Amino acid sequence: MKAISYSAYGSADVLEYGERPDPKVGPDAVLVKVRAAAVNPVDWKAREGYLQGGLEAVFPVIPGWDVSGVVVQPGIAVDEFAVGDEVIGYVREDFLSRGTFAEYVAAPVRTLARKPLSLSFEEAAGLPLAGLTAYQVLHRTLKVREGDTVLVHAAAGGVGSLAVQIARHSGCRVVGTASARNHEHVRSLGAEPVEYGDGLADRLRELAPEGFDAAFDTVGGEALRVSAETLAEGGRLASIADSEVFSYGGRYAFVRPDAADLAQLAELAEQGIVTVHVDRVFPLAQAADAYRLNQEGRTRGKIVVTVDWEG
Template sequence: MKAISYPVYGDPDVLEYGDRPEPKLGPDSVLVKVRAASVNPVDWKVLAGYLDPALDAVFPVIPGWDVAGVVEKAGPSVSEFKPGDEVIGYVREDFVSRGTFAEYVAAPIRTLARKPRNTSFEEAAGLPLAGLTAYQSLHRSLKVREGETVLVHAAAGGVGSLAVQIARAHGVKVIGTASARNHDYLRSLGATPVEYGEGLAERVREVAPDGVDAVLDLVGGEALQLSPGLLAEGGRLASIADGGVLELGGDYVFVRPDAADLLALTELVERGEVKVEVAAVYPLEKAADAFRDSIGGHTRGKIAISVA
């Protein structure tokens, strides 16, 4: 099969397009013919070796954890899916080697859900990792409730835009930080935008003078440090970007595969309450350019990889 892989840690220049062995199918897995994948910041951080030794690499590594595709074959213990089913998945193992930037991936059923019927494969591929990160941060860590107000830092990005929509779908008010050029976009998602940068705390307090019930930090650094001062009494704090959140009494979130959570996201999309914005689509052989695009930052929505 054709795939993207890398033989050593490095930058996008070490990514290679070529032939790799088709993955072997385990009893609890399905073989997915990949139609699309998506790029997440964690992909190029893994590529650079930033997550070693938390995630061991078995070289050569095929990158990618997001997938949307069609079941080609099911393992002997699988009854949940059959050949021809359209699925999405956050296909992460406890090591990195057998990723989704390929024509086929062997995906454990614990990582999969049915694909939303009302999306393209490219849109669907942008949902799993970013959507699960947002969903688990809001519901498991922050435990936001209807009528509360949550502040989302970097609300126009891949995770942030989904967090805004998931929160709004559950009756939560959202204040989102973003550059001025993305404010109309955030309003279209139902959030109240505020510009990040110097004076951010004052701008948030103008919108929520009594404080917010929860803060979801997707940036780290200064944005995280000022967040406790924006919380109302009993407010909660979570970050996916900065482990220093623990010293501030908050939760550090590292997303995990969860079939039930992924199905909940599929249902939100099918009800029209959540939509994945695709910023750009690259063919598989141009994955290195997709990585460079992601590294450049300031992407609104998701970067997809199309696998013909």
């Protein structure tokens, strides 16, 4: 099969497009014919070796954890999915090797859910990792509830935009940081936009004088510090970007594959409660360019790579 792979840690220049062996399908997995795979910041961080302490690489590595596609072969113990089923998945193992930037991926059923019919394959590929991150942080880590005032950083980004929609659906008031060019987009998602930069803490206090009940940091650094400063008494803080969150009494979160959570997200998408904005689409052979664009950190929504199939 055709795939993107790398044989050493490094920049996007280490990514190669070429032939790789077809995946072997275990008893509790299905073979998915990949239609689209989304790029996430964690992908380039893994490729550059930043995750070596927790996720070792077994080279050569096919990157990517997000996928949408069609089941072409169920494992012998699988009765959840059949040939022809359209699925989405956050296909992460505890090591780096067998990712989704390929024509096929063997996906354990614990990582999959049925694809929302209302989403294209490109949109659906952008839902699993970012959506699960937002869903799990809001509901399990921050435990948001109706009436909370919630701060979401990078509210126009992949995780942030989904966090805004999920928090709003939970009955929360949401304030989201974003660059000025993305303020209208953030409003359309249901949040009150605030611009990054000097004076952010003062601008946040003007909007929420009594502080935030919960703050979701997706950026780290100054954004994390400001989040801690503007929390209400007893407010909850979580970060997916900076382990310094512990020093502020908050919690660090790393998304887990969870079929039930993913099915809940798919249902929210099917109902039109959650939408996925696709910023750019690249063919599989140009995945390195997709990674370079993602690493710039200025896109709105998701960057997606597609696999072309005849017929």
